[in-house]
Ligand SMILES: [Cu+2]
């Protein structure tokens with residue numbers, strides 16, 4: 022009996038230690054989507070609330086689970102026919118009321134957090150961004166600056182951001198774990214969410230609502246930078262696409278029209294390049310990743326993408342265009358210049 | 361049409377395949393339900409193991425994205441509609457008449473009909489693998505299910521088979537409500553019913569209120585896909601959120617449809633192996649009823665991130681937190697049942713205790729989900745996957761497995777091996793925790809659900825690997841159970857009438873029970889009727905509140921005769937459903953066949969006279 026209780030205690034301790042180890046480990050940079058490494062007030066509020074509920078739940082678990090095990094061990098194989106008790110009304114009423122009270126206590130910070138995350142603090146400045154979820158990438162529009170980009174959201178540090186979420190196809194869900202919990206992106210609706218980043222850095226986001234074949238690959242990055250860097254970035258994005266700087270790139274520039282890329286992609290400055298089926302490529306050369314975050318934008322990766330977009334991201338809406346290797350290197354050179 | 365009834369002579373054989381196909385005996389139908397559902401359970405388990413293999417390491421390509429989407433859609437749909445619900449139905453069928461002291465259910469042929477329709481629906485859903493299984497998730501969110509985004513017939517098969525399965529569920533729910541309300545033995549008032557019967561009754565009521573909602577939603581989806589309507593087609597002004605409301609108004613009560621039967625089973629096992637009555641019977645019953653009502657007021661907790669606004673989210677947060685109270689009441693009373701008892705750790709009891717332990721974890725993670733602001737981080741992550749498996753595997757399946765070990769001696773006449781049973785319990789318990797506990801970590805670490813692969817460097821590698829090993833282990837542990845069940849059924853130790861010294865009426869008769877159940881309808885003077893009868897307590901409580909017929913003098917017992925009609929009607933219904941995809945002529949034929957068999961059903965007497973048999 023003693024040894025059994027001892028073993029139980031060891032078990033409980035081991036559970037606690039592994040939890041603590043997990044939470045500690047989850048804060049390191051190699052957990053880019055950890056919800057225990059909040060970098061902004063919205064995520065922080067959600068994390069604090071979670072930790073509170075978690076501790077409450079853990080206490081309840083240890084008490085009830087411990088009591089359960091204790092009961093089983095204590096009354097195991099007791100001799101004789103036990104007394105046939107049928108219940109104890111007072112005890113049961115008490116045991117009904119206690120959890121109700123615990124829940125009422127928990128409800129208070131819950132409701133307050135709920136209203137906190139609903140809207141940015143009133144009276145503070147807010148920057149608006151329009152987010153459009155598409156099968157299977159993201160478009161970001163800055164209405165005040167008149168700038169549109171894809172898959173890489175830039176925001177200034179310390180500023181309240183209000184994102185208005187829309188979709189033209191199916192339901193997606195916009196989620197940047199370190200900055201804010203998710204809000205669904207729903208056709209026929211424009212949902213709002215707000216967040217703020219406290220530190221400069223790059224944060225990962227991912228579509229959280231199942232949206233079809235390439236759902237697993239519908240990711241994005243949020244680049245949080247100083248106001249000055251952000252302003253410079255916006256100014257650059259507002260410019261039309263850069264002119265090709267080499268002969269090879271010039272050929273790529275011509276191919277973009279000749280091979281019909283412009284039917285699906287927007288490139289400001291090229292006549293007719295107003296397609297919206299794919300991401301905006303005007304400044305694709307300024308981004309660190311392509312294909313909604315899944316490939317680093319190296320020349321090799323861009324070439325591989327053009328060779329067969331279905332290889333890296335099965336099911337996405339860019340078909341294999343059967344480009345020749347010459348064309349591919351020309352296009353890679355051109356796209357690389359679109360800083 | 362009248363010829364149908366007379367053209368087929370009434371089946372008479374009591375042995376062999378045909379006797380099973382035409383049976384209307386609730387015990388045989390129960391066994392059919394159980395075996396069929398268990399096979400579907402194994403199929404669903406295989407689907408899960410394939411997914412876990414794919415996710416064991418980052419960036420694997422064992423299965424591609426589309427196959428993966430089909431796998432999780434089929435896994436969810438199969439486990440809910442083809443495994444847990446019909447496994448519960450197996451217990452309802454086998455046990456309800458035995459436990460309330462009746463000779464059969466109220467509508468024996470309708471009962472057979474439910475089974476055949478269920479089987480037809482299950483086959484239909486699984487045949488869809490041939491041409492591409494449904495791949496939009498078991499929740500089928502619009503507009504991904506619309507014909508623009510889901511080409512092919514996968515979603516159609518999903519819609520149609522769920523409709524077919526809905527018919528089976530509704531028919532059996534009505535049957536059990538009528539049986540329980542009208543056929544209880546003399547003296548068995550409602551508050552003398554075993555808790556399992558109460559949970560069956562509540563489940564049946566939930567079914568008849570929940571299924572019409574999903575039926576309407578599915579009809580609308582079928583019209584959108586086949587006849588050009590736009591209920592959910594966002595691009596044409598339809599409302600995808602309407603689907604979510606309809607789906608979850610069904611879907612949340614469905615959660616209780618899945619768990620209440622297991623709670624009923626556990627409420628029978630715990631008293632037997634504690635050798636004590638259930639603690640706080642009225643509290644357990646009332647909390648079940650309260651859950652049954654409150655289950656209708658929480659559906660939007662599945663929609664916390666939809667953008668319903670803070671007021672709606674606050675309301676559903678509070679109702680969802682509140683539903684934890686009656687659930688907690690049950691847990692306290694189950695522990696109270698064991699307290700002061702003499703606990704026999706036989707296999708069924710191990711599963712019941714395992715149920716309690718795992719259900720506490722699942723319940724608590726459920727409360728964590730109800731906190732909508734922080735749930736925005738867990739929604740649609742592996743944290744939810746962990747939670748739902750603690751409730752549905754740790755809860756429903758553990759309860760059901762315990763129930764099988766518990767009643768196996770009754771329906772087979774033989775005991776299952778205790779040694780293998782205990783090994784199975786520990787393997788399942790360990791495998792289940794290894795498979796599902798790490799998913800909490802994955803969710804908190806930002807891993808979304810329903811992704812077919814992930815990059816390494818997300819911090820997800822370790823726990824995914826552990827989870828996959830656990831899942832494979834869990835799958836293999838089920839083989840122990842199958843081996844034990846098959847072997848024990850054929851040459852297990854003979855059980856006798858009452859191997860566990862149990863408390864309820866089904867243990868008062870031989871194992872397996874005779875076809876007419878009770879030689880003499882028992883007279884009930886209190887809860888745990890059989891326990892008191894055995895101890896020959898001088899119970900003076902009045903015999904009041906039964907609702908069935910007692911047989912007074914010993915007349916000969918008339919049992920309903922076997923019939924072809926339920927099977928024919930079920931085939932007709934499934935043909936009509938196949939026709940929606942294949943050809944409307946087939947639909948017309950199927951409908952005709954259904955109507956004709958129902959007419960034949962109506963014309964044939966419940967109990968064939970000896971003249972009929974001479975044809
Ligand atoms: Cu998605």
Ligand SMILES: [Cu+2]
Nearest residue numbers: 611612615659
């Ligand atoms: Cu729910």
